Amino acid sequence: MMNMDMNEDHALWLFQMADRSASGTLEGEEFVLFYKALTQRDEVLGVFRAFSRDGKKLTLLEFVDFLQQEQLERENTQELAMELMARYEPSETARARHVLSVDGFLLYLRSPEGSIFNPAHGTLYQDMTQPLCHYFISSSHNTYLLEDQLRGQSSIE
Template identity: 35%
Template structure:
């Protein structure tokens, strides 16, 4: 706001909040709260009962025992940074985001995500993984089409890491394309549906 080419503390916090506001999580919250369609990203909040309804469907082993008001409030106290919301037993959109990004909600089992569980003493070449760059391209890097079949081709060759360059399509759905080139895009959905039968045929 000062137009001095730098952010002060308040500007930085506002900028950070702008970058980290999650529209996808906003949509999820609206489905679990009363009168959700009337809320905005700034004033939406979830009470303990609504939070419990969400947790019932989360099916996460780490939080399966959170089923009483005390435990629910503990979650809110832990992840809600707004004092006013926290004292009222409410979880804001930012608090909801903080909760879902926490270790308790990690989709990877904690035994694998919090410690080294594999042998890391071998030479680097022993950990080689076949990877693919611009997987959606069969031929030219600057023209032609993005092709879902290109993914099947590399997967059946044993590739374990593929690349998606995703952008918003005109209809709001994700597309895959090589940006700033003449390569034509294809839908992200078409790729996922195409490769599903071959994902683990060669590489488990």
């Protein structure tokens, strides 16, 4: 599911940083620390910090701003923000204060409600009962790439 390409030395370094007991294994909080370091996405944290005054939490109004500006939510955004906070914020204290932590923000973004994909586009509306040769199939996807899809070079030839 994560499908990450990572330098083994960097992964080992993250593991050793998380292994505070120096036991060579990760227990409880050490595993959580390792997982967070391994899956940290600077661009997502940048978005979080852009809407958060203190960089540690989103207040209800800050989360409403995010929903309106980034997620393009337009109706009942304050009520929606409160529902999402109640659903995705893991900290009881934060939920009671109507704030969203970084963890809650990440849980929301990974949820179907926070997905970048429009759920309306998930419904199949075409007739897919015909033989395959009756459909036009575009096969040009990534044919311009010479190397790796994310970091490699491309060509128009």
